[in-house]
Amino acid sequence: MTHFFSALGIDPLLELLQQSGDAMAIYTGPELIIQFANDAMLTFWGKDQSVIGRKLKEPLPEMKGQQFTELLKRVWESEEAYIGKEMPATTEIEGQRITSYYDFIFKPVMNKEGKLYCILHTAKEVTEIIRAREILFEKEKKEQEAKEKLEASNKTLLSSNEELSALNKAYTITNEKLGDSNRIFQDQNLQFRKENDELLFGNKKFQDDIIHLGDTNKNLSSKNQELKDLNDTITRLNNKLTESDISFSNLINQAPVAIMLLKGDRLIITMINEAMLKLIEKDSSVIGKSLFEVLPELDGQPAARLLIETFKTGKPNSDHSNPVLLNRSGQLEHGYFTFNYTPFVENGEITGVIDMAVEVTPQVLAIREREEIIIEKSVLEETLLKSEQRLQGILETMAEGVGVTDANGQLVYANPMAQHILGLSESKIKERTYDDPQWQNLRLDGTPLPSEEHPMSVMMSTGKPVYDHEIGVQAPGREIMYISINAAPLFDAEGNLTGGIGTFMDVTARRMITRGKEDFISIASHELKTPVTALKASLQLLQRSYDRLPPESRARLLNQSITSLDKLSGLINSLLDTSRIEQGQLKLEKRPFTISELFEDCCSSFSEITDQEIIFRGDTDQRVIADNQQIGQVMINFITNAVKYAPESKQILITARKIDDQEIKISVKDQGPGIPKAQLEHLFKRYYRTNYHGQKFTGLGLGLFISGDIIKEHGGKVGVESEEGQGSEFWFTLPI
Structure with missing residues (x-):
């Protein structure tokens, strides 16, 4: 069942589907039989052409548990399309399970009757877009993290700056206090020197100053310790500030982003x-x-x-x-x-x-390129869809039948005209092969056609096209039908024969005409030869024995010669009339006359050649304007056929009946064996001679053909009504 859809026989469509960058597959039936998969789809699956004709779950068991199979079944049941975007699918390729992302469409395809006959699966891989988006997301995430770290460092630095500013203020206050202490110290030293000078003048005074100096020294030691503690604090703050600067610099240098x-x-x-x-x-x-x-x-x-x-x-x-x-x-x-x-x-x-x-230049350019590819593929997909619709329209309106077979000869497609010609629905056709025994295939000579001589078999065995090969086909209970077949092989990308396409047309009418011509040539040769031979024999006998023959014998031979000449003249006139009709040169000389006059002119001689009773009745006084001689020829032809083909009919009834104010109908009815229904539609065709239960009659088979054309030239209609065993009634109408 390879290339189910592409095997429609339209090479451009097949090439477009196979070479499309988009993955495409076709499934049929609720069991999802893979009818077609192009190279892109097979690459996604990691499979080859051997998957064609198998159920989807068989070559792709890894799809079990994934949602695609259920979605396809839902589309088949609901007959509604499903569109998926960026959905993950896991396939097994060379022993490894790989997950990719796809945009896809499951589209139900209907036939002309509105019934679902396949699902078209198109898919585009968007893994690169997903990956690019993830990379971009990761970069943005890292950027955000770096931004948050930077903001945190900035806040830390700001907090450190504020703390340092507070310590600087404390340092300034402490320095001011230290300056006051230093000034007090200087004053105390001056006082100490003064008191030392006065020490020489009095011991008591000296002792008091010593005590006071001790207190002052204690106070100075306390101030010095306070200054030392303040200097240590300033040193720590300066170190902290340095560390913050180094930390911020390291954060910038080590950041993963610029x-x-x-x-x-x-x-x-x-x-x-x-x-x-x-x-x-x-x-x-x-x-x-x-x-x-x-x-x-x-x-x-x-x-x-x-x-x-x-x-x-x-x-x-x-x-x-x-x-x-x-x-x-x-x-x-x-x-x-x-x-x-x-x-x-x-x-x-x-x-x-x-x-x-x-x-993000590579990512942006990749996304733009992907978008351009998507747009380009969308345009191509739309073009493909329009081409498919046009080709489908062509197939459905073709005057020829189109059938497609797989490599085994199984029919997988038949267009509406093929269904019409074969008289079967597409589903019934698909159940058969081209040489199915339910159809009896025949050679043109009527013998059975061996399977190997069927044009499709010849094409499949040689791998070469076959053109205009005619065969006969007979279905049970039906007449033989003749069809002309053109067959062409279908190959896959590796050149392997995958099936064939056949176009055919019903040439039964053409075959009947050809056979009629062949029969006519044979009959005409015989019919012309008979009177010529009789005429020649009579004249030769007269020439050789004229003086020895009695008068009555000479008269009889002359009458036979005249009869042969009349018959020969009638045959030649029929041929000439046929030629004039084909060339559109049949001339009419119309004049007014009554139906009774027509009957008298054309039927007076029949009493001499038949014992059958010829009865005239109806509106015989009706006047018409027509070519009396040619309408008489039609009447003579109808009556002659009744006499010839219904000899057991005791009466031949000729009726003229006025249909309305503008038309009159004239009919010739016999009580003979009747005509099979299948032959009625062919009676007024050129060269057609009916078979009356194996009996053979003289004539060229042109009489009814000429009669029909004469009536049509007068603007009338001609026809026949007959049932087997009930006789026949030939009729024609004329405008009044």
Whole structure:
């Protein structure tokens, strides 16, 4: 059942389906028989052409538990299409299970009667789009994580700055206190010297000063300890501040995305990691330079305007897949970036902007390319669909029958004309082979046609086309039908014969005409030879024995010669009339006459050649305007046939009946054996001679053909009504 749909015989459609980048398959029946799968679909499945003709579940057991089989069965039962988007499917390819993603359509296809006969499965792999989206999502996720870490570090740095600011204030206060203590110390030292000088003047005074000096020294030691503690605190804070700066710098350098810190109105590059340097194709010498000095092409671009807006307003900005024009390798080229701008805050003031960026140019270009491919494939798919519809329309309206067989000779497709010619429905045709014994195939001579001589067998065995080969086909209970067959082989991509396509037409009429011509030539030769031979014999006898023959014998021979000449003249006139009819040169000489006059002119001589009673009745006085001689010829032909073919009929009844004011019907009815129904439609055809129960009659078989054309030339109709055993009635009408 290979190439079920493509085997419609339309090579362009087959090639389009096979070469389509989209995967396509066709299934039939509730058991989902694979009738067709192009190379793209077989690649998805990891299979070859051996899957054709098998149930879907047999070559693809891994589909069990997946939803595709159930969806296909639902489409078959409901006759409604199903469209799937980015659905995963797991297939086994070379022993490995691989999961891919697909957009697909299960489309039910109806025949002319509206009945479902197959499901068309088209699929596009979108795994790359899914993967690209996942990569982009992961990059955005990492970017978000880096952004969150950076914000946390920024908050930590801001907290450290605020703590350092508070410690600086405490340090200032402590320094002020220390200055006061130093001044007190200096005053105490001066006082100490003064008291030492006075010590010389009095011991008591000296002791008091010693005690006071001890208290002062204790106070000084306390102040010195306080100063030491403050200096230690300042040292710790300075170390912490240094560590925070180092941590922030390490965070930027080790970030998985491109980051740089821009400070001041001129957006000076203060920190930048390797990822950002690689992205802008610069080195570390850019540190300390303005962004627009390093990348002047950025000035005025939307990305640059958002950066400046973040610095001025303190509002973060971000964008996805934003196009940016950069100078790379000496040339300006577009790249696509996802970026995030975060304000950098120091001591509660915005002093710069942290710029994080991820280049997504390959992903954007891949998505755009995929979208273009999808659009292109959609256009191709639409073109294919329109072509399919046109080709289907051609097949359904062809005047020839079209049948497709598989490699085993099984019929898998038949167009409406094939069904009409064979008298079978498509489902019945598909149950048979081209040489099915239910049909008796015959040679033109009527002998049985061996299977190997059938044109389809000849084509299948030789792999070559067969043209205009005629055979006879006889179905049970039906007349022999003759068909002319053209047969052509169908090959797969590897050149293997997969079936054949046959176009055929009913040539029964042509065969009958050909046979009629052959019979006519034989009959005409015989019919012309008979009177010529009789005439020649009579004249020779007269020539040789005229003087010896008695007068009555000479008269008899002359009468025989005249009879032979009359018969020969009648045959020649029939041939001439036929030639005139074929060339459209039959001339009419119309004049008015009554039906009774017609009867008298053409029927007076019949009493001499038959004992049968000829009865005239009806509207015999009706006047018509016609060619009296030619209408008389029709009447004589009808009466002659009644006399010839119904000799046992005692009466021949001729009736004229006025149908209405514009038409009269004249009929000739006998009581003979009647005519088989199958022969009635052929009686007025040229060269046709009916077989009356094996009896043979003289004549060329042209009489009724000529009569029918004479009546048609007069604008009338001609026909016959007959039943076997009930006699026959030949009739014609004439306008009044």
